[in-house]
Amino acid sequence: MKVIGSGAEATIKSDGELVVKERLAKAYRIKEIDDKLRKFRTRREGKILSKLNELKFPAPQLKLVDDRQMTIEMEFLKGNKLRDVLYKDPLGLGREMGTKIGILHTNDIVHGDLTTSNMIMDEELKFIDFGLSLFSKKIEDKAVDLHLLRQALESKHHTCWEDCFKEVLAGYSENCAHSNEVLSRLEKVELRGRNKH
Ligand SMILES: Nc1ncnc2c1ncn2[C@@H]1O[C@H](COP(=O)(O)OP(=O)(O)O)[C@@H](O)[C@H]1O
Ligand SMILES: [Mg+2]
Structure with a gap:
């Protein structure tokens, strides 16, 4: 097993077939709180992945x-991070992102960290990193999910993000049962964001 990623929360190891995501103890947190938090997030990521597998949603x-041990084992997804290939087809890939986020939200699953580093282009676009995901029916949570993606696109893909995000919204509208409500809330979320600056 070699280390393929280490973020703020977890270390990710892989042997090319399996991925082991381990949430390491944080020395700066009080131990009892840290243990609870890591346990909660590990379990939650497991629950969400298992629900996604049931739905046959494109995820590991x-x-x-x-x-x-605070670990999750999952399938290793071959392929590139979307971050590195988005430029090849920002419109088509934006549409695919939107379609798939629409499916997540229709099932009341909010990803919580939609970025192009948390998507892998396998035979199709697949989503990873459900550590901050939640089951939620709230329109606000879904609108914020899209807002965070917009910000991530804007900061990492500044040459194509606008057209790409338009396609995200188009794909989303076609595939999310209550997209109208979410999109009008998204407008409010964005106004709120702008007023802060
Ligand atoms: N199932 C997987 N298949 C292939 N690569 C993965 C998989 N899970 C994670 N990775 C790689 O490890 C990195 C970090 O994993 P991630 O779950 O996003 O954790 P973090 O919370 O640290 O961002 C990802 O960006 C990706 O490159
Ligand atoms: Mg990640």
């Missing part, structure tokens, strides 16, 4: 959740 196959 979950293999194992261990809330003592």
Whole structure:
């Protein structure tokens, strides 16, 4: 197993077939709180992945959740991070993102960290990193999910983000049962964001 990623929350190891995501203890957090938080997030990511597998949503196959070791094992997705290939087809890939986010939201799953680093272009676009995801029916949560994606696109893909995000919204509208409500809330969320500056 070699380390393929290490973020603020977890270390990701892989042997090319499996991925092991381990939430390491944080020395700056009080131990009891840290243990609870890591356990909660590990379990939650497991629950969401297992629901996604049930729905046949394009995400890694979950293999194992261990809330003592604080690890999740899942399928390794070959392919490139969307971040590195978006420029090749920002409109088509934007549409695909939107379609798939629409499916997530229709099932009341909010990703919580939609960025092009958390999507992998396998035979199709697949989503990873459900560590901040939640089950939610709230229009606000779904609008914020899209807003964060917009910000991520704007900061990492500044030459194509606008047209790309338009396609995200188009794909989303076609695939999310209550897209009208979410999109009108998104407008409010964005106004709120702008007023802060
Ligand atoms: N199932 C997977 N298949 C292939 N690569 C993965 C997989 N899960 C994570 N990775 C790689 O590890 C990186 C970090 O994993 P991620 O779940 O996004 O954790 P973090 O919370 O640290 O962002 C990803 O950006 C990706 O490159
Ligand atoms: Mg990530």
